Amino acid sequence: xxxxxxxxxxxxxxxxxxxxxxxxxxxxxxxxxxxxxxxxxxxxxxxxxxxxxxxxxxxxxxxxxxxxxxxxxxxxxxxxxxxxxxxxxxxxxxxxxxxxxxxxxxxxxxxxxxxxxxxxxxxxxxxxxxxxxxxxxxxxxxxxxxxxxxxxxxxxxxxxxxxxxxxxxxxxxxxxxxxxxxxxxxxxxxxxxxxxxxxxxxxxxxxxxxxxxxxxxxxxxxxxxxxxxxxxxxxxxxxxxxxxxxxxxxxxxxxxxxxxxxxxxxxxxxxxxxxxxxxxxxxxxxxxxxxxxxxx
Numbered sequence: 001x002x003x004x005x006x007x008x009x010x011x012x013x014x015x016x017x018x019x020x021x022x023x024x025x026x027x028x029x030x031x032x033x034x035x036x037x038x039x040x041x042x043x044x045x046x047x048x049x050x051x052x053x054x055x056x057x058x059x060x061x062x063x064x065x066x067x068x069x070x071x072x073x074x075x076x077x078x079x080x081x082x083x084x085x086x087x088x089x090x091x092x093x094x095x096x097x098x099x100x101x102x103x104x105x106x107x108x109x110x111x112x113x114x115x116x117x118x119x120x121x122x123x124x125x126x127x128x129x130x131x132x133x134x135x136x137x138x139x140x141x142x143x144x145x146x147x148x149x150x151x152x153x154x155x156x157x158x159x160x161x162x163x164x165x166x167x168x169x170x171x172x173x174x175x176x177x178x179x180x181x182x183x184x185x186x187x188x189x190x191x192x193x194x195x196x197x198x199x200x201x202x203x204x205x206x207x208x209x210x211x212x213x214x215x216x217x218x219x220x221x222x223x224x225x226x227x228x229x230x231x232x233x234x235x236x237x238x239x240x241x242x243x244x245x246x247x248x249x250x251x252x253x254x255x256x257x258x259x260x261x262x263x264x265x266x267x268x269x270x271x272x273x274x275x276x277x278x279x280x281x282x283x284x285x286x287x288x289x290x291x292x293x294x295x296x
Contacts, residue, residue: 007165010088013110013213014079017057020287025058030207031104032191033134033251034060040132041068048101048130051079051081055089055107057209071101072206078293094124105135109166110213116236117178119260128260131181136166137188137250143238144201144247151230160218169252175208182263189251194244201247
């Protein structure tokens with residue numbers, strides 16, 4: 001039997017998000033990212049008649065974009081039955097070339113086949129349609145990851161995966177190009193949040209629906225001794241002078257356009273009509289020539 005290549009248990013993710021909604025969701029992070037999304041879209045001087053919010057938990061994006069007159073109709077597509085359309089990010093139901101805009105916040109980091117999802121998004125966009133998304137990056141919760149690893153190694157003699165291996169910004173830029181997006185852009189924002197204790201952080205993650213959904217997670221309950229030791233290590237290594245502990249959230253921003261003939265294209269190699277040396281007012285040094293004019 002072939003090994004399971006899925007990193008994330010998507011069915012468990014849906015159950016965790018349903019639980020978070022029942023508990024009363026913690027929305028500070030998604031609200032912050034949705035506001036940034038609205039600001040970034042506000043700088044794009046385009047009309048988007050049909051837009052999709054793909055996978056974003058809750059109504060944060062819908063509320064943030066409510067005053068954007070450039071967006072005609074916004075459809076919330078989510079794996080949970082709380083949006084306009086039930087849809088999985090890994091199997092999009094949209095026709096090719098049917099959408100003007102696709103946005104997504106804090107959802108794509110839990111997709112198993114990210115390259116496939118990006119290809120589907122690009123195909124669903126009309127020519128010159130825009131994709132804009134934010135997802136959690138690799139440094140997210142690095143403090144929690146390190147503390148758990150040290151505690152488990154000390155108490156249980158081994159380490160199990162407890163914090164997801166989120167994406168790297170350079171990898172995401174390459175995946176945008178691989179998916180066929182034109183003018184791909186990536187950038188990173190790091191947000192540091194402080195908590196009285198690591199246990200409060202873990203409680204908020206539970207109410208975000210962002211606790212461990214790794215397929216290879218340990219199936220036995222977390223031992224109380226391990227949790228206690230993790231909190232001690234966290235407080236020792238990642239506390240500020242006032243005793244509060246830090247938690248890092250790394251946000252990777254992605255944008256790209258479905259190709260269109262009107263878009264700016266890079267010049268072909270060798271097609272330049274002027275030399276950089278002329279523009280800088282210096283003499284060009286040939287290959288193998290030393291700066292003083294001598295050749296090696």
